[in-house]
Amino acid sequence: MEVKPQIREWWDNAEHDYDAIAAHGVHSEAEKKLWTEAITQLLGTGQKLKILDMGTGTGFLALLLAELGYDVTGADWAKSKLEKAKKKMEIAGSSVNFVVEDAENLSFEAEQFDAVVxxxxxxxxxxxxxAFKEWARVTKPGGKVLTDIPARHSHPGNHHFGGEIGKELPFYNGADPGELISMFEAAGLVNVSVKVFDKMMLVEGEKE
Known part of the structure; x- marks a missing residue:
């Protein structure tokens, strides 16, 4: 079953208010603090690092990265979400390069970014x-990859896309730490670690 066109159509809906959904929009200073600490601990501060925010959506993480002083590209395949991200960028007075990309098949040349988040x-x-192989490919040697994922069975079995599409997605109902570590390592990433926060995990790895 080819599900990608259906998933893309679901996300690329201009009437879909992504930020209004509690689990999507960032309405918590605690989550903002979590991501700020994770990013600065992983990437450091004081350097104009070039970072790709993959699946940027309406731009929360990309705009936070820009606020922290990084050179940010925010990529997503949903044009309607990117339009909202650009409007938020204008209001914030920050600078992010928002582009249309497929997370599993990037158009960037190899070793372009200091980190992919x-x-x-x-x-x-x-x-x-x-996707992990592509993210590793566009990361410079010594660069980092950081992503989050729900823990296994922390989601219902039919949220958003429904069960028929969901059964085609490996991590639709979350993931186990061991699965993520194995996939990161298979993508060529080393020093892979998983940090668990309630029902969410942060996974990080380094490009050799």
Whole structure:
């Protein structure tokens, strides 16, 4: 079953108010603090690092990265979400390069970014292993990859896309730490670690 066109159509809906959904929009200073600490601990501060925010959606993480002083590209395949991200960028007075990209098949040349980060994306992918390989490919040697993922069975079995599509997605109902570590390592990433926060996990790895 080819599910990617259906998933893309679901996300690329201009009437879909992504930020209004509690689990999507960031309405918590605690989550903002979590991501700020994770990013600065992983990437450091004081350097104009080039970062790709994959699955940027309406731009929360990309705009936070820009606020922290990084050179940010925010990528998503839903044009309607990127339009909202651009409006938020204008209001914030920040600068992010927002572009249309497929997480599993990037158009960027190899070794372009110091880091690839992603929030609330992996569970929606038909082929997360391919995505991880692509993210590793566009990361410079010594660079980092950071993503989040719900823990296994922390989601209902039919949220958003429904069960028929969901059964085609490897991480639709979350993931186990061991699965993520294996996929990151298969993508060529080393020093892989998983941090668990309630029902969410942060996974990080380094490009050799």
């Amino acid at each position: 992603s929030r609330h994306l992996i569970w929606t992918l038909a082929n997360p292993a391919s």
